[in-house]
Amino acid sequence: MKALKERYLSLDVLRGLTLFLMIIVNTPGSWATIYKPLHHAHWHGFTLTDLVFPTFLFVVGNAMSFSMRKFEALGSAAFLKKVFKRTFLIFLIGFLLYWFPFVKDGHLKPLAETRIFGVLQRIALCYCFASLIIYYWKAKGALIFSIVALVGYHILMYAFGDYTMEGNAAIKTDLWLIGADHMYKGEGFPFDPEGLLSTLPSIVNVIVGYFAGAFLQKNGKNYETIAKLMMAGAVLTFAALGWDLLFPINKKIWTSSYVLLTVGIDLMVIAVLVYVIELLNKKSWTYFFEVLGKNPLFIYILSGIFATILFSVPMGDTSAYGWIAHHVFMSWMGDYFGSLMFALVFAMVLWGIAYFMDKKKIYIKV
Structure with missing residues (x-):
């Protein structure tokens, strides 16, 4: 049991680190003044921010490598009930976050104009399909699925559109099946x-996370294991750069080259964390991220609710969010640094809540 707990420490740290970065990226003081590494690539390309979401999926798969043994002992019926219940709840929470605060101009916000898919919804779907694939098709089947999904997605995107934001096959599929009213409009037109369709390749991020966790459990924490994870990560990263010449690295349509790049980096990151935390036993710095990693879903939901409430409260000619960002931070720290400090303080408030929950042994799971 001790070894299992130690492996979970690296997992909690990676999960907490990813969540901390996600909160900072999602809540700048002003979207107009953000340092370049904290921007998503506008279209083709890659930034540090583009690593955050796929890493969260990777960590979901990593955790799945520990829970799958329990699922196998439950039997098929209990397994399906557990997976579908968790999928439904996470998807529903994600949808309700977009609908929140439910009322606009004194009237109930119409469901017909509410976005259906989003970050939590993708996590739910990827978790569901990856669980089913690994449970029923085992490791070999999951590997075959991953190859077919990435190659097949490239073929679909090439055959039924181009690689522009307006003309790709993913947006055409979403407009047909979801409808413009239920899609994200942050790009100035309906594009989610x-x-x-772009959920298909993202399932692979979860599957590779599962393989990494299973590999660690099977081979143990030693230098050979770390070296193999590093080499696998380097090979996948190199392959991604090659595939980028044909199918550009792109987070917004989750291209196959983007999947290989992110899982390659994640394999190297988890290898470094296991080396530092488990082999070198340097753990004095880990608690900060471990706190967030123990209640990731709840803290992420709270961050969304907190930000929405601040945006919903009018103050002067702006919202409480904008007023605090400008008057408390940006007016004397400067636009860019003040915007970053607002995000950091916002994240630290949530960390304080996570710290309190950990001290009280309160862990909320779906």
Whole structure:
């Protein structure tokens, strides 16, 4: 049991680190003044921010490698009930976050104009399909699925559209199946970066996370294991750069080259974390991220609710969110640094809540 707990420490740290970065990326003081590494690539390309979401999926798969043994002992019926219940709840929570605060101008916000898919919804779907694939098709089947999904997605995107934001096959699929009213409009027109078709390759991020966790459990924490994870990550990263020449690295349509790049980096990151935390036993710095990693879903939901409430409260000619960002931070720290400090303080408030929950042994799971 001790070894299992130690492996979970690396997992909690990676999960907490990813969540911390996600909160900072999602809540700048102003979207107009953000340092370049905290921007998503506008279209083709890659930034540090583009690593955050796929890493969260990778961690979901990593955790799945520990829970799958329990699922196998439950039997098929209990397994399906557990997976479908968790999928439904996470998807529903994600949808309700977009609908929140439910009322606009004194009237109930119409469901017909509410976005259906998003970050939590993608996590739910990827978790569901990856669980089913691994449970029923085992490791070999999951590997075959991953190859077919990535190659097949490239073929679909090439055959039924181009690689522009307006003309790709993913947006065409979403407009047909979801409808413009239920899609993200942040690009100035209906385009959903977490739509249906682009969910297919993102399942692979979870599957590779599962393989990494299973590999660690099977081979143990030693230098050979770390070296193999690093080499696998380097090979996948190199392959991604090659595939980029044919199918450009792109987070918003989750291209196959983007999947290989992100899982390659994640394999190297988890290898470094296991080396530092488990082999070198350097753990004095880990608690900060471990706190967030123990209640990731709840803290992520709270961050969305907190930000929405601040945006919903009018203050002067702006919202409480904008007023605090400008008057408390940006007016004397400067636009860019003040915007970053607002995000950091916002994240630290949530960390404080996570810290309190950990001290009280309160862990909320779906």
